[in-house]
Amino acid sequence: MKKIIKEGIINNVDIHFASSLPKCLIGENDEFVDKHFSSTCFVNIGNGFVVNVDGSIIPCVHWIGAPIYSLYSNDGYLLNIDDFLEGWNNELPNRFRRKLYNYPFKKCMDCNYWEEKRCTGGCPLLRLNRKIYSEIENERR
Numbered sequence: 001m002k003k004i005i006k007e008g009i010i011n012n013v014d015i016h017f018a019s020s021l022p023k024c025l026i027g028e029n030d031e032f033v034d035k036h037f038s039s040t041c042f043v044n045i046g047n048g049f050v051v052n053v054d055g056s057i058i059p060c061v062h063w064i065g066a067p068i069y070s071l072y073s074n075d076g077y078l079l080n081i082d083d084f085l086e087g088w089n090n091e092l093p094n095r096f097r098r099k100l101y102n103y104p105f106k107k108c109m110d111c112n113y114w115e116e117k118r119c120t121g122g123c124p125l126l127r128l129n130r131k132i133y134s135e136i137e138n139e140r141r
Contacts, residue, residue, distance in 0.1 A: 005036055020123035023113045039119040049093075059096065062125045069093045 008015035056067035113119035
C-alpha cells in the first residue's frame with residue numbers, strides 16, 4: 001500500500017483507503033495509517049445508506065434484507081426531501097444508529113483514535129461477528 005501511496009504522490013493524487021478494521025489493528029499511532037486510512041463506518045455517523053431497487057433503505061451493503069427505512073411513504077408515494085430527512089433523523093434509522101454507535105465499544109473507548117474521534121471501531125458487523133475485541137487485545141499485548 002505504501003507503494004501505491006508513493007505513486008500517488010509522484011502523480012499528485014491523494015490516495016485514501018477505507019477499512020472495515022479499527023485503525024489500531026492497522027497500525028496504532030502510525031502517521032501513514034492516520035493520513036491514508038479511514039476506519040469510520042458511515043452507519044455509525046449517519047451520513048450514508050444503501051437504497052435497494054424497491055426503494056427500501058438498508059444501513060450498508062452488509063445488511064441486505066434488513067431495511068430500516070424507505071424512500072416511499074406508507075401509501076406508496078416518493079417522500080419529499082423534508083419528510084425523508086425528518087424520518088431518517090427521528091425514527092428507526094436514528095434509533096438504530098444510536099444503538100449501534102454505543103455497542104460494543106468498551107475496548108475501543110480506551111484507544112487514542114477513539115478519544116480523538118479518528119476512528120469509530122471499524123465495521124460494527126465485523127466487531128459483532130468476528131470477535132474483533134480479542135484481536136484488539138492480542139494486538140495491544
